[in-house]
Amino acid sequence: MEAKRPRLGSAFLLAQVGAHAAQRFTERIAELDLTPAQVGLLRLVAMRPGQSQQTLAKQLGTPATRLVPLVDGLEKRGLIERRRNAEDRRLYAVELSEDGQALMGRVAQAGAAHERTMTAVLTDDERDVLHGLLSRIAEDQGLTPGVHPGYARGRLS
Amino acid sequence: MEAKRPRLGSAFLLAQVGAHAAQRFTERIAELDLTPAQVGLLRLVAMRPGQSQQTLAKQLGTPATRLVPLVDGLEKRGLIERRRNAEDRRLYAVELSEDGQALMGRVAQAGAAHERTMTAVLTDDERDVLHGLLSRIAEDQGLTPGVHPGYARGRLS
DNA sequence: TATTGTTATACTCTATAACTATA
DNA sequence: TATAGTTATAGAGTATAACAATA
Numbered sequence: 577m578e579a580k581r582p583r584l585g586s587a588f589l590l591a592q593v594g595a596h597a598a599q600r601f602t603e604r605i606a607e608l609d610l611t612p613a614q615v616g617l618l619r620l621v622a623m624r625p626g627q628s629q630q631t632l633a634k635q636l637g638t639p640a641t642r643l644v645p646l647v648d649g650l651e652k653r654g655l656i657e658r659r660r661n662a663e664d665r666r667l668y669a670v671e672l673s674e675d676g677q678a679l680m681g682r683v684a685q686a687g688a689a690h691e692r693t694m695t696a697v698l699t700d701d702e703r704d705v706l707h708g709l710l711s712r713i714a715e716d717q718g719l720t721p722g723v724h725p726g727y728a729r730g731r732l733s
Numbered sequence: 734m735e736a737k738r739p740r741l742g743s744a745f746l747l748a749q750v751g752a753h754a755a756q757r758f759t760e761r762i763a764e765l766d767l768t769p770a771q772v773g774l775l776r777l778v779a780m781r782p783g784q785s786q787q788t789l790a791k792q793l794g795t796p797a798t799r800l801v802p803l804v805d806g807l808e809k810r811g812l813i814e815r816r817r818n819a820e821d822r823r824l825y826a827v828e829l830s831e832d833g834q835a836l837m838g839r840v841a842q843a844g845a846a847h848e849r850t851m852t853a854v855l856t857d858d859e860r861d862v863l864h865g866l867l868s869r870i871a872e873d874q875g876l877t878p879g880v881h882p883g884y885a886r887g888r889l890s
Numbered sequence: 891t892a893t894t895g896t897t898a899t900a901c902t903c904t905a906t907a908a909c910t911a912t913a
Numbered sequence: 914t915a916t917a918g919t920t921a922t923a924g925a926g927t928a929t930a931a932c933a934a935t936a
Contacts, residue, residue, distance in 0.1 A: 584868075584878060584879060585844060585845070585847075585848040585864075586848065586851070586852055586860060586863050586864045586867060587754050587758065587844070587847050587848045587851040587852070588754075588844070588879075588881075589864065589867035589868065589871060590747070590750055590751045590754045590851065590867065591751045591752075591754045591755040591758065591881060592751070592871060592876055592880075592881050592882065593747055593751060593867055593870055593871050593874070593876065594747045594748045594749070594750060594751015594752055594754070594755070595748075595751055595752075595755070595881060595882045595883050596871075596874055596876055596882045597744050597745075597747045597748045597751070598748040598751070598752070599882055601744065601748065628917070628918090629917075629918065630916085630917060630918080639904085639905065639906090640917080640918075640919095641904090641905070641906085641907095641918090641919080641920085642903095642904075642905085643918095644918070644919060644920085664912080664913070664916095664917085665911085665912060665913085665917095666911070666912045666913065666916065666917045666918075667912095667916095667917060667918090668917080668918080687742060687744070687745070688742070690742075690744050691742040691743065691744045694743070694744040694747065694870065694874070695743055695744070695870070696873065697869050697870060697872075697873035698866065698869070698870070702866060703743060705862060705866070706743050706863075706866050707742075707743045707746065709855065709859060709862070709863050709866075710743060710746035710747065710750055711741075711746065712854050712855070713750055713851065713852070713854060713855070714746055714749060714750050714753075715854075716853065716854035717750070717753055717851070719749055719750065719753055721741060722741060722745075723749075724745075724748060724749050724752060725749065725752045725753045725756055726752050785894070785895090786894075786895065787893080787894060787895080796927085796928060796929090797894080797895075797896095798895090798896080798897085798927090798928070798929085799926095799927075799928085800895095801895070801896060801897085821893095821894085821935080821936070822894095822934085822935060822936085823893065823894040823895070823934070823935045823936065824893095824894065824895090824935095825894085825895080891936100892935100892936080893934100893935080893936075894933100894934080894935080894936095895932105895933085895934085895935100896931105896932080896933080896934100897930105897931085897932070897933095898929100898930085898931075898932090899928105899929085899930080899931095900927100900928090900929085900930100901926100901927080901928080901929095902925105902926085902927075902928100903924100903925085903926080903927095904923100904924080904925075904926095905922105905923090905924085905925100906921100906922085906923085906924095907920105907921085907922085907923100908919105908920085908921075908922095909918100909919080909920070909921090910917100910918085910919075910920095911916100911917085911918085911919100912915100912916085912917080912918100913914100913915080913916075913917100
């Protein structure tokens with residue numbers, strides 16, 4: 577029973593390969609006892625330390641209520657710290673702890689290994705070309721660098 | 734407060750742009766009162782008509798129990814038909830109705846429009862290059878043509 | 891006994907809204 | 914009164930397992 581093979585557009589391929597990439601990365605960071613949501617938050621906190629939870633939520637496009645248990649878990653593991661803002665004591669200033677910074681180093685290693693396996697079939701030149709095309713699409717589509725759109729909808733990967 | 738801008742790898746860009754592409758496509762087909770899960774099933778049924786629900790579930794990588802309400806909804810709308818297999822009456826033979834085939838034509842139109850907007854920033858030559866690179870990665874990673882990996886984990890996007 | 895399809899239950903996850911503390 | 918953070922509730926969606934029909 578042979579299947580008809582419809583022409584698959586680049587948009588579908590992007591969604592398909594992108595979901596696969598997210599899935600594989602999820603498996604890798606699971607070895608560090610981290611979920612994609614946690615890594616996304618850690619990455620944002622690493623990029624911009626000291627922000628309030630409301631600000632973080634807005635940047636991730638997620639309701640603030642989702643951040644509370646996320647921050648709770650990472651704080652209990654000693655990866656991030658909530659410090660009270662002296663000027664406005666309603667606000668927290670969320671920062672990475674030393675352990676958190678060390679863990680982000682391991683996340684970066686996992687990301688590098690992930691990068692290699694995902695693009696293993698390409699030559700170095702082709703990798704550069706792909707990166708350039710994807711960067712231009714990301715910018716054209718108004719995507720925030722380093723922020724996965726999945727946060728806005730609860731679906732991570 | 735300027736942010737450090739870490740080097741974003743192609744793997745992350747793939748996940749980010751891919752999730753965005755899936756999100757935008759979801760919005761487009763919502764105008765046809767369809768979800769990504771429904772479109773994925775319709776596409777598979779269109780490619781290989783007459784298969785049983787168990788076979789469909791295996792190809793989508795999803796538990797068979799998820800297929801039941803999915804098929805139910807599409808059958809009630811008259812888009813697909815469940816016919817009993819005469820040789821083995823435990824099995825259904827799932828097929829597209831005429832309305833279902835017509836709707837898939839509109840889905841294809843939505844997909845084409847989606848394709849144009851997603852790659853609007855690229856030249857024709859660049860579109861071909863991107864399609865070639867993504868196709869090779871998809872094959873190298875063992876992805877099934879036309880099947881979005883999200884089915885296997887419940888997350889569609 | 892094995893397999894297809896279905897139903898039922900429990901579980902996870904999410905958002906909405908109400909609540910507390912601070913401004 | 915307005916805002917940051919938290920908690921509580923209810924809802925949607927999922928998988929696991931039990932069930933009925935057919936082989």
